Amino acid sequence: MEWGLILTFAAIALAVVLPGLGSAKAVGFAGETASGVSTENPEVNSKLLVLQLLPATQGIYGFLIAVIVMIKTGILTGNIANISLSAGVSMLIAVLPIAIVGYFSAIKQGKVACSGMLLTGKRPEMSGKAITMTVMVETYAVLALLVSFLAVFFGVVL
Amino acid sequence: MAIVEMKRLTLLAVRQDEKKLLRAMQHMGCVDISRMDEEELQPFASEPAADEAETEQLLNRLTWTISQMSSYNRQKAPFMGNIPEAPKADTDWVEQHPDEMRAMLDAAEELERRAGEDKGRLARLQTAADALTPWLELDIPAEKLTDSKLVCQFTGTVESRGLSTLEAGLSELPAALNIVNTVRETTCIWLAAHQSVRGEVLGLLRDAGFTPVRFQEGEGTPRQQRAKLEQEMVEVRADQEGIRQEWQQLSENLTRCKIWYDMLGIERQRQLARDRAVGTKDVFLMKGWVPAEQAEAVAEKLRSLSETASVTVEDPQEGEEPPVALRNNRVVTPFENVVEGFAMPQYRSMDPTAAMAPFYALLFGMMLSDAGYGLVMAIAIPLLIWLKQPGKNSRKLLGLLFFSAIATVLCGAVYDTWFGFNPMKDLLHMKPILDPINDPMPTMIVCLGVGVIHLFAGLGCGAYQNIKRGKPLDAVYDQLSWVLVISGAIMLLGGGLIAEIGKWMAIAGVALIILFAGREKKNPFSRLIGGLGALYGATSWISDILSYMRLFGMGLATGVIGMVINMLVGMVFQNGIIGIILGSVVFVGAHLFNLGINALGAYVHSCRLQYIEFFGKFYEEGGVPFRPLQYNTRYVRFGAVD
Numbered sequence: 001m002e003w004g005l006i007l008t009f010a011a012i013a014l015a016v017v018l019p020g021l022g023s024a025k026a027v028g029f030a031g032e033t034a035s036g037v038s039t040e041n042p043e044v045n046s047k048l049l050v051l052q053l054l055p056a057t058q059g060i061y062g063f064l065i066a067v068i069v070m071i072k073t074g075i076l077t078g079n080i081a082n083i084s085l086s087a088g089v090s091m092l093i094a095v096l097p098i099a100i101v102g103y104f105s106a107i108k109q110g111k112v113a114c115s116g117m118l119l120t121g122k123r124p125e126m127s128g129k130a131i132t133m134t135v136m137v138e139t140y141a142v143l144a145l146l147v148s149f150l151a152v153f154f155g156v157v158l
Numbered sequence: 159m160a161i162v163e164m165k166r167l168t169l170l171a172v173r174q175d176e177k178k179l180l181r182a183m184q185h186m187g188c189v190d191i192s193r194m195d196e197e198e199l200q201p202f203a204s205e206p207a208a209d210e211a212e213t214e215q216l217l218n219r220l221t222w223t224i225s226q227m228s229s230y231n232r233q234k235a236p237f238m239g240n241i242p243e244a245p246k247a248d249t250d251w252v253e254q255h256p257d258e259m260r261a262m263l264d265a266a267e268e269l270e271r272r273a274g275e276d277k278g279r280l281a282r283l284q285t286a287a288d289a290l291t292p293w294l295e296l297d298i299p300a301e302k303l304t305d306s307k308l309v310c311q312f313t314g315t316v317e318s319r320g321l322s323t324l325e326a327g328l329s330e331l332p333a334a335l336n337i338v339n340t341v342r343e344t345t346c347i348w349l350a351a352h353q354s355v356r357g358e359v360l361g362l363l364r365d366a367g368f369t370p371v372r373f374q375e376g377e378g379t380p381r382q383q384r385a386k387l388e389q390e391m392v393e394v395r396a397d398q399e400g401i402r403q404e405w406q407q408l409s410e411n412l413t414r415c416k417i418w419y420d421m422l423g424i425e426r427q428r429q430l431a432r433d434r435a436v437g438t439k440d441v442f443l444m445k446g447w448v449p450a451e452q453a454e455a456v457a458e459k460l461r462s463l464s465e466t467a468s469v470t471v472e473d474p475q476e477g478e479e480p481p482v483a484l485r486n487n488r489v490v491t492p493f494e495n496v497v498e499g500f501a502m503p504q505y506r507s508m509d510p511t512a513a514m515a516p517f518y519a520l521l522f523g524m525m526l527s528d529a530g531y532g533l534v535m536a537i538a539i540p541l542l543i544w545l546k547q548p549g550k551n552s553r554k555l556l557g558l559l560f561f562s563a564i565a566t567v568l569c570g571a572v573y574d575t576w577f578g579f580n581p582m583k584d585l586l587h588m589k590p591i592l593d594p595i596n597d598p599m600p601t602m603i604v605c606l607g608v609g610v611i612h613l614f615a616g617l618g619c620g621a622y623q624n625i626k627r628g629k630p631l632d633a634v635y636d637q638l639s640w641v642l643v644i645s646g647a648i649m650l651l652g653g654g655l656i657a658e659i660g661k662w663m664a665i666a667g668v669a670l671i672i673l674f675a676g677r678e679k680k681n682p683f684s685r686l687i688g689g690l691g692a693l694y695g696a697t698s699w700i701s702d703i704l705s706y707m708r709l710f711g712m713g714l715a716t717g718v719i720g721m722v723i724n725m726l727v728g729m730v731f732q733n734g735i736i737g738i739i740l741g742s743v744v745f746v747g748a749h750l751f752n753l754g755i756n757a758l759g760a761y762v763h764s765c766r767l768q769y770i771e772f773f774g775k776f777y778e779e780g781g782v783p784f785r786p787l788q789y790n791t792r793y794v795r796f797g798a799v800d
Contacts, residue, residue, distance in 0.1 A: 076725070127499070138708075
């Protein structure tokens with residue numbers, strides 16, 4: 001197998017693994033907080049579920065980039081293009097924004113979601129603000145997603 | 159289509175009529191009674207009346223009883239806030255039998271006390287029975303284990319490893335050792351010896367680590383004692399079963415308890431409203447806010463109920479902040495939820511709901527961006543409303559999602575995405591209007607363009623507020639200037655004549671901002687500094703516009719995941735009949751998952767774009783929500799109450 005292809009697979013793996021890990025972690029501890037708050041105030045449970053799911057998107061963004069890489073290189077359709085070494089390296093670098101920002105922003109977003117849950121538990125009418133505060137963090141994941149997408153789609157020359 | 163106009167209602171009446179008047183106001187449900195906390199009125203502030211503590215206590219006891227009863231009588235939880243109407247027969251019964259209802263609470267608490275006692279007793283009996291277990295083989299009744307003139311007896315445990323020494327020591331003495339049982343490291347023994355060697359025996363026992371055991375359960379052999387304990391346990395368990403059955407019976411009254419809870423809750427709301435008023439022993443003074451449309455009707459009704467009452471209706475005065483209620487037409491009303499989820503607007507600003515509603519639906523549609531998903535929602539939601547009759551708040555949310563779903567169908571058609579398939583491209587071999595996966599640039603430009611229009615709409619709202627307040631020039635300085643700068647900057651990208659016009663528009667806008675943004679300041683120099691500072695706000699414009707890139711990202715996510723699902727299902731489908739069945743299940747499940755997670759994403763991100771980007775341009779939050787005295791119930795609705 002050629003190095004270009006190997007590096008492309010490394011890029012796919014990074015794009016899925018890191019944001020996925022971050023989202024899983026964040027959704028996990030947000031879920032723990034949600035059950036804790038629900039024992040005190042069961043009526044806000046549905047609002048908590050929304051907050052819990054917010055840091056899940058980074059994992060989806062990483063997956064999205066991985067699929068885009070697979071579309072671009074033909075892995076998805078079965079006729080794999082000839083990928084040069086430099087294209088492989090570029091591919092690996094191009095996925096780094098979503099891989100790294102995805103991981104850390106998911107965890108940070110999960111933490112904001114947790115404090116938002118405590119806020120919602122005490123003052124249910126503030127749930128809109130709690131969601132907004134949590135979504136703020138996501139902006140950076142969206143920016144990283146776009147840069148990774150543009151770089152993979154337009155930047156990398158096979 | 160606006161913030162409801164409020165009137166100040168002032169009511170001065172005699173105490174005898176207080177209950178009657180409060181009831182009438184609660185029935186009309188449109189008076190928000192304000193707390194009167196002016197300092198000079200404090201000496202007349204209402205003390206909570208005696209019956210309030212009692213109501214509060216009853217409510218607490220009922221909350222507990224209802225939660226207990228609910229574990230025996232599983233009534234179906236109301237679906238999405240669709241609380242049932244109170245059965246007339248039960249309502250009448252509760253009204254006519256207050257003593258029985260109180261007795262029911264007492265009975266419930268008595269059952270709880272008994273259950274606690276039983277639990278303690280059972281634990282105690284179990285411990286005693288366990289302690290007896292090693293001694294079952296000892297067939298000497300406890301009352302015979304006492305010393306006589308000639309013989310002394312010992313029952314207890316020794317350490318097993320000291321047993322051989324003990325046996326050896328005892329073999330030379332007039333004593334008999336009986337090993338009853340061995341439990342791991344300890345051995346239960348019974349020992350009889352002649353009184354003359356008591357001292358030596360005690361010494362030997364001490365060396366073996368002897369701990370005496372007394373059978374405290376009275377007479378009989380350990381086996382008999384244990385049987386007695388077990389008998390008692392059976393009795394306690396029977397009592398527990400009895401308690402369960404009594405709970406079962408008692409919880410037949412769950413509906414009545416719930417009705418009573420809500421009746422008391424309604425009464426409590428009246429009491430709380432009364433506490434906000436001031437008064438003396440004979441008269442009271444109450445102030446509240448009424449929507450202007452109903453004000454005269456309310457005043458008339460109150461006057462008709464109490465001849466001596468003085469009721470006045472006035473416009474709100476300068477410096478007073480009336481509470482805020484939003485009123486919109488049927489299409490826009492569901493979107494009030496989005497505004498209320500953020501914060502109420504100030505009374506003297508504007509209701510942004512109508513301006514926001516079409517954008518909300520559009521942004522949602524662009525993010526969910528699958529026409530198939532939109533169709534599913536647009537069909538499922540009316541069905542849900544029709545079949546399940548959800549409560550008012552859920553109905554609003556469903557309405558919001560319904561209009562968003564229709565926008566999703568339109569956006570999905572533009573993106574040519576139906577359940578992850580691209581029929582226009584694959585079947586008709588036509589180029590879709592926008593193709594985010596294969597040709598992303600046009601879609602991105604459209605997303606940012608929608609963002610700019612959304613933000614300009616925000617500026618439009620700001621301008622409207624300024625003009626309404628009689629400051630049309632402010633609208634030019636604060637809003638038009640930015641429209642000029644931003645649209646000018648965009649036109650610069652166009653090239654040719656357009657770029658030339660754009661350049662001058664941008665320059666005019668910048669000049670307006672530098673010259674007038676700091677117009678509050680008298681000193682011309684600090685005014686200029688203020689203007690330059692405002693110009694720095696251009697950076698926030700860039701981040702605001704870029705923020706709309708999420709429309710592209712979220713839309714792409716739905717489409718790509720849908721595509722991957724279809725690809726996987728296609729592979730599964732190739733495996734004969736089992737493959738087709740399995741594939742169909744996967745297809746439905748996976749698309750539902752994709753719909754769910756992306757609809758949630760679209761919901762929260764549309765909210766965010768409204769709250770941060772759109773509202774950031776004009777919104778004046780900080781209004782107090784209008785909370786009239788009305789029938790707020792938790793479990794049941796009352797059809798018609800006096």
